[in-house]
Amino acid sequence: MVPLLLPATGIAQQTQPAVPVPPAPPVPSVPAPANPNVAPRFLVVVDAAHGGNDTGARISDHLLEKDITLSLAIRLRSMLSAHGIGVVTTRDADINPSPTNRAETANHSPAAACILIHATATGSGVHLYTSSLAPTSITRFLPWQTAQSAYVTQSLKLSSEIDSALAHAEIPVSLGRTFLQPMDSLTCPAVAVEVAPLAAGATTKSTPLTDTAYQRSILDALTAAIDEWRTDWRQQP
Amino acid sequence: MISKAQRILFFSMLLAAVVMAAVLIRLRERAEDRLHGVQGPTLAVEPAGVPATPVTLLIPNDADNSIAESQRNLPLPQDDGARARVLLEILLEAFHDPKSTHPLGGAGIGGSKESIPGAGKTHAPDIDEVFLMPAPQAAGQRSAGKMAVVNFSAAFAQSHPSGIEPETLTLLAVIGTLHANLRAITQVRFLVDGRQQETLAGHADLTRTYLAGETVPAGVGN
Numbered sequence: 001m002v003p004l005l006l007p008a009t010g011i012a013q014q015t016q017p018a019v020p021v022p023p024a025p026p027v028p029s030v031p032a033p034a035n036p037n038v039a040p041r042f043l044v045v046v047d048a049a050h051g052g053n054d055t056g057a058r059i060s061d062h063l064l065e066k067d068i069t070l071s072l073a074i075r076l077r078s079m080l081s082a083h084g085i086g087v088v089t090t091r092d093a094d095i096n097p098s099p100t101n102r103a104e105t106a107n108h109s110p111a112a113a114c115i116l117i118h119a120t121a122t123g124s125g126v127h128l129y130t131s132s133l134a135p136t137s138i139t140r141f142l143p144w145q146t147a148q149s150a151y152v153t154q155s156l157k158l159s160s161e162i163d164s165a166l167a168h169a170e171i172p173v174s175l176g177r178t179f180l181q182p183m184d185s186l187t188c189p190a191v192a193v194e195v196a197p198l199a200a201g202a203t204t205k206s207t208p209l210t211d212t213a214y215q216r217s218i219l220d221a222l223t224a225a226i227d228e229w230r231t232d233w234r235q236q237p
Numbered sequence: 238m239i240s241k242a243q244r245i246l247f248f249s250m251l252l253a254a255v256v257m258a259a260v261l262i263r264l265r266e267r268a269e270d271r272l273h274g275v276q277g278p279t280l281a282v283e284p285a286g287v288p289a290t291p292v293t294l295l296i297p298n299d300a301d302n303s304i305a306e307s308q309r310n311l312p313l314p315q316d317d318g319a320r321a322r323v324l325l326e327i328l329l330e331a332f333h334d335p336k337s338t339h340p341l342g343g344a345g346i347g348g349s350k351e352s353i354p355g356a357g358k359t360h361a362p363d364i365d366e367v368f369l370m371p372a373p374q375a376a377g378q379r380s381a382g383k384m385a386v387v388n389f390s391a392a393f394a395q396s397h398p399s400g401i402e403p404e405t406l407t408l409l410a411v412i413g414t415l416h417a418n419l420r421a422i423t424q425v426r427f428l429v430d431g432r433q434q435e436t437l438a439g440h441a442d443l444t445r446t447y448l449a450g451e452t453v454p455a456g457v458g459n
Binding site: 121123127174175178192196 | 300398435
């Protein structure tokens with residue numbers, strides 16, 4: 001059963017101050033800690049799309065989207081962990097959690113960034129998608145189907161960060177917005193990263209998705225972008 | 238021993254049941270005839286004797302995740318619902334061209350779907366129907382515009398390439414083409430084979446109402 005409401009994780013429980021304090025700073029990207037003396041942990045949720053009976057797109061005769069997303073997600077987790085970044089994955093095997101279960105996993109973390117890994121045989125390079133929901137402010141409770149609306153502004157910033165890292169790696173990038181589950185139910189800055197083969201162009205040569213060097217360059221760029229995002233995240237009030 | 242009156246009552250009721258069954262069967266046949274008349278291929282045929290009018294088609298490009306306007310002169314029916322259906326049939330027909338920048342009939346979701354061979358008119362219909370109705374509004378607000386309910390055929394959804402980009406581009410092209418030519422259409426919903434479906438081919442959400450005036454400019458990739 002899909003929950004109708006969920007708590008907005010960006011709202012922190014605060015004690016009443018003894019003296020007047022300045023107005024509250026802009027809404028943080030992650031919930032404030034219960035104990036202000038303990039620094040919040042920077043956590044990233046990595047969602048490998050599809051799985052199990054849901055094979056996703058057929059990339060080639062021998063490659064399904066569900067397999068390449070899982071492979072990329074596991075490798076991204078290893079690379080982020082090597083950088084000291086905590087990672088929560090929505091699946092580690094060939095199973096297909098429902099969009100609701102994936103969103104619950106992410107929303108309970110709580111995460112400073114949510115990366116949804118997809119793959120397609122169409123287009124070229126990497127497609128970055130953020131939610132089409134109109135931005136709203138964080139409230140105590142958010143509708144489950146549109147919870148991402150409170151994080152759209154931050155999601156666009158994260159997307160821009162990833163765009164810069166991919167461009168630095170000379171990987172073609174296109175940006176877009178769409179309605180996508182479970183992204184629209186996530187209470188974290190969320191970006192869907194859809195990887196596609198490289199088409200031959202002025203600066204690129206035709207490269208299949210199975211090319212390990214191509215995959216590595218995408219994962220390196222994602223790791224660099226999330227590392228940079230961590231720096232920005234720590235500098236937030 | 239069954240009395241004569243009971244036998245007469247029994248046969249009268251039996252006769253009434255048979256007559257009612259015949260009437261119901263006939264009514265069902267007439268309803269099916271009416272439905273086939275609405276869904277028939279005649280709407281897809283360019284109406285004879287109608288002057289061509291300028292129309293705008295939004296053509297996606299998978300290579301750079303963009304949508305471009307294409308102006309054409311086409312004879313269209315006067316009825317808005319029929320006009321919407323013809324516009325979408327022409328738009329989606331262009332996607333079946335092997336040289337299209339947004340080709341259909343590629344790999345489908347689930348690994349069990351076959352591409353539609355050939356091009357031109359050899360494939361199954363892409364659109365079953367387009368319904369127009371007053372756009373629902375929040376309480377206290379005046380109704381503005383119409384909602385188009387686009388009913389894709391099952392064959393179209395099965396043959397559609399799977400991916401966030403191709404699915405999103407298709408929806409944006411459909412929404413944009415409807416709004417560009419029929420300004421009264423402000424909202425669009427999608428069905429597949431008459432039923433609500435979670436996604437088009439595994440990604441783009443079909444359970445939502447798309448706002449025609451806002452979706453295209455914001456959603457078109459760069």
